[in-house]
Amino acid sequence: MSTLSSKVQEIFNEPGCDKNQGKSEKERKKGCTKQLQPGAAAGGCAFDGAKIALQPITDVAHLVHGPIACEGNSWDNRHAASSGSRLYRTGFTTDISELDVVYGGEKRLFKSIREVIEKYNPPAVFVYQTCVTALIGDDIEAVCKTASVKFGKPVIPVNAPGFVGAKNLGNKLGGEALLDYVIGTVEPETTTPYDINIIGEYNLVGELWQVKPLLDELGIRILACISGDAKYHEVASSHRARAAMMVCSKAMINIARKMEERYEIPFFEGSFYGISDMSESLRQIARLLVQRGAPGELLERTEALIRREEARAWARLQPYKARLTGKRVLLITGGVKSWSVVSALQEVGIEIVGTSVKKSTLEDKQRIKEIMGEEAHMIEDMTPREMYKMLKDARADIMLSGGRSQFVALKAKMPWLDINQERHHAYAGYDGMVELVHEIDKALYNPIWEQVRKPAPWESNGDSVGCAVRTISLTVRTAHPTG
Amino acid sequence: MANVVTVRKACTVNPLKMSQPIGGALAFLGLNNCMPVLHGSQGCTGFGLVLFVRHFREAIPLQTTAMNEATTIMGGFDNIEQAILNICNRTKPEIIGICSTGLTETKGDDVEGYLKLIRQRHPELDHVAIVYVSTPDYKDAFQDGWSKAVTRMVEELAEPGRAMVTGRINVLVGSHLTPADIEELRETIEAFGLDPVILPDLSGSLDGHVPDDFSPTTLGGTPLANIRALGTAQFTIAIGEQMRPAAEALARKNDVLYTVLDRLTGLEANDRLLALLSELSGRPVPNKYRRQRSQLVDAMLDGHFFFGGKKIALGAEPDLLWSIGSWLAEMGAEISAAVTTTASPLLERLPTAEVLIGDLEDLETRAAGCDLLITHSHGRQMAERLGLPFLRMGLPTFDRLGAAHRLAVGYRGTRDLIFEIGNLFMANAHEPHPGAWLPGQDGESAHASVTAH
Numbered sequence: 001m002s003t004l005s006s007k008v009q010e011i012f013n014e015p016g017c018d019k020n021q022g023k024s025e026k027e028r029k030k031g032c033t034k035q036l037q038p039g040a041a042a043g044g045c046a047f048d049g050a051k052i053a054l055q056p057i058t059d060v061a062h063l064v065h066g067p068i069a070c071e072g073n074s075w076d077n078r079h080a081a082s083s084g085s086r087l088y089r090t091g092f093t094t095d096i097s098e099l100d101v102v103y104g105g106e107k108r109l110f111k112s113i114r115e116v117i118e119k120y121n122p123p124a125v126f127v128y129q130t131c132v133t134a135l136i137g138d139d140i141e142a143v144c145k146t147a148s149v150k151f152g153k154p155v156i157p158v159n160a161p162g163f164v165g166a167k168n169l170g171n172k173l174g175g176e177a178l179l180d181y182v183i184g185t186v187e188p189e190t191t192t193p194y195d196i197n198i199i200g201e202y203n204l205v206g207e208l209w210q211v212k213p214l215l216d217e218l219g220i221r222i223l224a225c226i227s228g229d230a231k232y233h234e235v236a237s238s239h240r241a242r243a244a245m246m247v248c249s250k251a252m253i254n255i256a257r258k259m260e261e262r263y264e265i266p267f268f269e270g271s272f273y274g275i276s277d278m279s280e281s282l283r284q285i286a287r288l289l290v291q292r293g294a295p296g297e298l299l300e301r302t303e304a305l306i307r308r309e310e311a312r313a314w315a316r317l318q319p320y321k322a323r324l325t326g327k328r329v330l331l332i333t334g335g336v337k338s339w340s341v342v343s344a345l346q347e348v349g350i351e352i353v354g355t356s357v358k359k360s361t362l363e364d365k366q367r368i369k370e371i372m373g374e375e376a377h378m379i380e381d382m383t384p385r386e387m388y389k390m391l392k393d394a395r396a397d398i399m400l401s402g403g404r405s406q407f408v409a410l411k412a413k414m415p416w417l418d419i420n421q422e423r424h425h426a427y428a429g430y431d432g433m434v435e436l437v438h439e440i441d442k443a444l445y446n447p448i449w450e451q452v453r454k455p456a457p458w459e460s461n462g463d464s465v466g467c468a469v470r471t472i473s474l475t476v477r478t479a480h481p482t483g
Numbered sequence: 484m485a486n487v488v489t490v491r492k493a494c495t496v497n498p499l500k501m502s503q504p505i506g507g508a509l510a511f512l513g514l515n516n517c518m519p520v521l522h523g524s525q526g527c528t529g530f531g532l533v534l535f536v537r538h539f540r541e542a543i544p545l546q547t548t549a550m551n552e553a554t555t556i557m558g559g560f561d562n563i564e565q566a567i568l569n570i571c572n573r574t575k576p577e578i579i580g581i582c583s584t585g586l587t588e589t590k591g592d593d594v595e596g597y598l599k600l601i602r603q604r605h606p607e608l609d610h611v612a613i614v615y616v617s618t619p620d621y622k623d624a625f626q627d628g629w630s631k632a633v634t635r636m637v638e639e640l641a642e643p644g645r646a647m648v649t650g651r652i653n654v655l656v657g658s659h660l661t662p663a664d665i666e667e668l669r670e671t672i673e674a675f676g677l678d679p680v681i682l683p684d685l686s687g688s689l690d691g692h693v694p695d696d697f698s699p700t701t702l703g704g705t706p707l708a709n710i711r712a713l714g715t716a717q718f719t720i721a722i723g724e725q726m727r728p729a730a731e732a733l734a735r736k737n738d739v740l741y742t743v744l745d746r747l748t749g750l751e752a753n754d755r756l757l758a759l760l761s762e763l764s765g766r767p768v769p770n771k772y773r774r775q776r777s778q779l780v781d782a783m784l785d786g787h788f789f790f791g792g793k794k795i796a797l798g799a800e801p802d803l804l805w806s807i808g809s810w811l812a813e814m815g816a817e818i819s820a821a822v823t824t825t826a827s828p829l830l831e832r833l834p835t836a837e838v839l840i841g842d843l844e845d846l847e848t849r850a851a852g853c854d855l856l857i858t859h860s861h862g863r864q865m866a867e868r869l870g871l872p873f874l875r876m877g878l879p880t881f882d883r884l885g886a887a888h889r890l891a892v893g894y895r896g897t898r899d900l901i902f903e904i905g906n907l908f909m910a911n912a913h914e915p916h917p918g919a920w921l922p923g924q925d926g927e928s929a930h931a932s933v934t935a936h
Contacts, residue, residue: 036525036549040573041564045526063494067585069502069621072495073530076861077537077881089864095495098622101589112494119496131524132585132621135555162526163552163586388697393800404532407542411693416779452693 003141004159011172014254018128018224027147034402035165042404045162047130049170052078053252054126054158054200056227057235059085061122063092065140066130067111070162072093079424081206083229097134105138113147113155121231124154126177134161152231154183178226178235179258186236188223193294195243196285197265199250200410201272203228207428214309214429218301220285226255239263243288245270245281266291271430274344275313279306283409290356313430317348320437325349327444330390332356332382333419334402341400341419342372346432350440353396354379384408413453415443484834485821489743489840491492496844497861499798500690500824501878503618504582505531506658507807508545509878510636511580511614513683515704518576520546520566522559523581524586527620530803537881539689544700545701546570550586571608573700577707578612580632585620614639624825625878626800629658630725633683634845637732641713645737652763653716653739654681657723659803659877660747662690663890668722668747671756671893675764680709680716682729708846713737718763720744723802724829745829746806747892749813750779769777773924775894777927779901783814789908790816796850798843798858799877801827807876808833810897811904830849855907872911874904 023409044052047070055062055078064071077089082088084432094112096105113125116409125147129140146329160173196215201208208228214224219436224230224238239259244267246256256267270281286294286302328351342352354377365378376469387405390396391412402420407414419427427436504521508531511519512720521528530545534569534630535543548562583594595616600610616635618628633655638690652672656665670784673678687703695701713719714737721743724887730741732842742759746752752778757768793816804823809832812818820834822845830838839845847865850856856866866873868936890896 012496036547036551037565037569038548039520039546039569041525041547041549042529042532043525044529045524047527048529066493066622067502068500069504069585069620072498072501072762073534074506075498076864077533086864089499091495091861093495093498093599094493095498095500096621101621108493115492115494116496131526131555132589134552135586135589141874161552163555164549165551166525191731212752239699383699385697385699392697403536405539407536408697411542411697412695 002024002162004161007159007173007176008164008169011169011176011254014172015249015257027083028124038093043168044167045131045404046164046166046170046173047128047162047303048074048171050128050158050160050174050177050248051170052167052202053171053174054227055125056080057230057232058082058084058088059231060124060127061087061092061116061120062128063094063116063129064128065094065105065112065133065138066096066128068093068095069131070128070130078202079205080202080228081204081209082231083209084231084305084397090120092116093105094133101132101136104136105133106143109133109138109140109143110147114151117151117153122153124156124182124470126158127157128158129161131161132162134159134163154181154185154236158185168251172254175226175252175255178371182232182236183255183259184236184239186233188237189241191223191240193242194218194289194298195241196220196289197223197238197241197259198225198228198247199244199256199259200247201225201228203288204465205424205426207426207432210279210426210432211278214282214305215285218282218286218298218305220289226252226322239265241265241287242292242294243267245285247271260386266383272432275347275430275433276343277308277312278429278433282306309430311433316434317437320441321349322443323445324437325350327398327440328353328388328394328396329440330354330399330401330406331385332379341436344436345382345440346372347433348437354382354390356382388412398440400440413449415446415449417443485831485835485838487826487830487838490842490845495842497842497847497864499822499841499843499858499861501534501625502583502585502620503625503628503631504620505534506625506630507582507616507618507632508580508659508671509535509625509685510629510632510683511582511929512543512545512701513685514578514580514636514710515687515701515706516523516576517580517701517704518546518570518574518699519577519580519582519583520548520570520721521584522548522563522566523550523553523586524591525549525812527584527835532873534879534881537807538879538886539691540884540886541689541691544574544698548587548865549785550904551570554588555586555742558590559587560600561595561598563594567601567608567613568605569753571611576611576700578614580636581613581615582618582628582632583616584618588617588619588621600839611641624800625656626725626802629826630728633726633729634651635666636682636730637713637729637736640707640710641733641736642711643684643714643736645712645715647717648712649909650764651680651716652718653713653733654679654734655721655726656681656683657721657725659723659800659806660685660892662686662887664747664892664896667893667896670774672760673764674769675760677760677764680713681705682710682713685887689887691788691809714739717824718742720759722747724805724827725802746802746809747923748806748897749810750776750783750894750897751813752810753779753894753897769888772894779894779898782898782901784807787815788906789905792817792903793908794819794853796820796846796853796856796858796871798822798846798856798862800824801829803877804838805829805833808835808892811902814901819853820846822846823851829935843886855904872907874907876910 071093076089100112140157144155147155158177160170224234224242246269268284271277286298356379387408392416398415400417400419509521532545548566552815617633662685679797682705683707719739719741727743779896812834822841856871857874860881
């Protein structure tokens with residue numbers, strides 16, 4: 001546990017994170033997120049975070065060492081897409097029993113690793129620590145080390161038991177496992193001056209594939225995406241990339257920064273959400289690659305592609321402008337998604353009446369102000385009741401949020417769109433932005449809203465009851481024209 | 484009849500089982516104005532929440548004591564006290580249901596003791612009922628957590644020494660019943676002029692209705708006053724073997740007679756229910772149900788052609804496995820593979836050779852060549868790999884609409900289930916082809932070769 005707590009401290013000290021660097025030393029020790037309040041907390045644990053970060057690696061077996069809750073209650077519940085192996089969607093867990101709690105679960109873990117390798121023969125096994133097995137002192141690092149030697153295969157310990165903190169910390173601890181045991185352990189077959197890593201992109205609903213064709217066209221190769229649609233050997237050989245892009249705010253900043261430190265891979269923070277952000281990201285990728293020795297003509301080709309794609313995207317968005325101008329959106333989501341989506345939606349005339357900044361950094365907030373103006377309605381922490389009221393009072397036309405709060409909107413009979421990880425639509429790149437606007441339009445203009453908001457005829461005020469009665473008597477008359 | 488085998492392997496692959504604490508939490512979600520709390524790290528609650536949201540497509544009130552490494556080692560008293568205070572301040576529930584988790588059980592938190600102390604320190608909370616249930620993740624399964632939570636509700640809340648109210652019937656329902664099942668059951672009981680008190684009542688809280696205002700706790704479900712008055716009932720009907728302990732607890736406490744109905748799917752199973760209701764109420768079976776019975780008989784006649792000899796792979800918790808499995812056998816189908824999550828006296832009575840306490844990998848290795856797979860949504864990957872028709876039943880059903888409204892009890896529910904499953908068989912029937920009856924191929928292998936592509 002001492003190695004784990006020093007790891008956690010190291011993450012809290014992350015020099016690449018401005019938010020952390022803005023804190024005093026004492027504050028920093030407390031960690032990235034506010035201390036959780038018993039009885040008033042909602043969210044995933046560190047284990048959940050580590051799993052989110054690493055499970056998109058498609059060809060490895062993800063083995064959860066703990067009681068059934070950790071895997072049994074949650075497996076195969078995300079939409080990280082794969083172009084090949086489906087093994088990542090298989091749920092493996094040691095499902096420890098009371099006896100294991102008493103006598104220790106290391107033997108069961110070792111046997112489990114052996115069973116997984118014998119039956120499924122993956123290129124690697126990732127072993128996730130959980131609260132109970134951490135508490136009883138199971139040393140997963142030692143078991144993984146022994147198993148690696150015994151079976152001649154990488155067995156990677158991911159030491160992020162739920163009780164060390166929240167999801168975000170788990171993302172980073174997952175990243176640490178890659179840094180400690182995976183990255184740099186395999187040499188790529190070939191390298192090119194156009195090799196990049198994309199860090200913190202999980203290929204949810206196949207979003208990476210909205211971006212990849214553009215990179216392919218420019219001749220830019222994704223050496224490794226960490227971790228969306230990744231294969232083990234890609235991540236293991238990612239240290240030979242020329243440049244890296246860090247997506248998804250600070251979730252995996254430790255990977256980006258440490259890879260820069262260890263392997264001199266420069267990185268930038270970018271986003272694939274929104275037209276201008278997408279263009280800027282392509283520009284940055286090209287610029288970094290050229291700095292690292294790729295031929296300078298890449299820059300011109302990139303600009304040409306941006307011009308073409310932007311024009312195409314704008315032309316496709318044009319028809320929505322008239323329909324969406326003035327529509328008010330309440331945007332409840334975390335981190336970087338806030339400002340990048342904000343600017344994108346404004347591009348089609350949508351007004352943002354509020355955006356949550358719970359997970360945003362100071363820098364994010366500054367950006368929101370730049371984009372939305374000084375009066376930007378930034379919501380630190382909105383209770384479901386407040387969201388409900390805001391929607392019920394029709395101070396917003398639609399809410400964009402994660403799945404947990406969807407019913408707040410739907411029960412207020414207001415349109416809602418999922419923009420978090422359980423979403424079913426892909427919103428990245430130029431096509432993704434058009435898709436997002438298309439989905440907003442579909443949600444807003446669905447004909448159900450008019451019907452579901454109307455009270456039943458026998459429940460409404462005198463006027464419409466009378467109206468209903470008139471309709472009925474009219475029908476009766478029509479039915480008996482001679483009467 | 485069946486040989487019950489606990490699979491001996493170290494690693495569970497593709498779990499069928501879910502954990503006890505969230506089974507307990509779901510039981511509390513069937514009470515009105517209640518807030519369930521898991522005493523564990525916030526992830527325990529997070530996962531349960533996401534699971535229920537995806538299944539019911541409803542907002543789920545579920546809180547956490549947010550234990551971390553330090554508080555686990557120091558003991559969770561402060562966290563439980565804080566959680567109770569915060570919940571009371573923010574959401575004002577009538578009942579708080581606390582389920583322990585693997586984490587706090589491993590540490591050995593004495594929650595009963597904590598609650599006594601909290602009661603002493605906070606007399607202002609006397610009006611809030613608090614029920615604690617011990618549900619370590621590393622033991623038993625979802626259905627057990629539900630069962631234990633309901634037993635604890637009875638033990639803690641039912642008031643002793645109250646006069647009997649004729650016509651009042653307690654109905655203790657297992658976790659395998661959907662809100663639609665419960666609704667059907669209520670209507671049936673009321674049709675006899677009886678007054679059912681259903682515990683827990685998901686048909687009130689998670690039936691997917693649109694309330695007029697926002698509620699941070701459960702809305703609908705068994706009211707606290709009705710739980711307190713459980714002892715006034717004339718009789719208790721427990722649905723599912725898992726409800727036996729709760730019925731026994733009430734019998735011990737309040738001398739309420741009970742019977743356990745092992746299932747409500749199938750003709751005879753419902754005959755037993757209606758005969759019982761008729762006896763309890765002293766009224767004849769209403770015409771509506773005579774009519775429905777006749778429709779079910781007709782559906783059995785029409786449907787049996789398609790069920791006879793069909794091989795079924797079935798993965799479910801014991802009570803659902805028993806309900807569906809024994810009914811399918813009554814329809815002439817064969818349970819070729821049966822996997823469940825936890826022990827139950829019903830398992831060895833299931834009309835099949837073997838029942839495994841195992842996972843979906845075990846089911847997958849035995850399901851090849853079956854005509855139908857029935858399990859919860861996590862069967863989708865194996866159904867695709869094996870090319871099997873797939874009926875989703877049980878929790879979680881996250882990739883289909885209407886999980887809460889799937890009706891599988893009563894004459895009507897059984898009738899519709901015949902149609903649904905019969906249609907699956909019909910849709911997957913094999914077209915005749917010229918080679919089907921070639922000499923040298925017995926019917927079996929010709930059949931198998933057709934199934935293969």
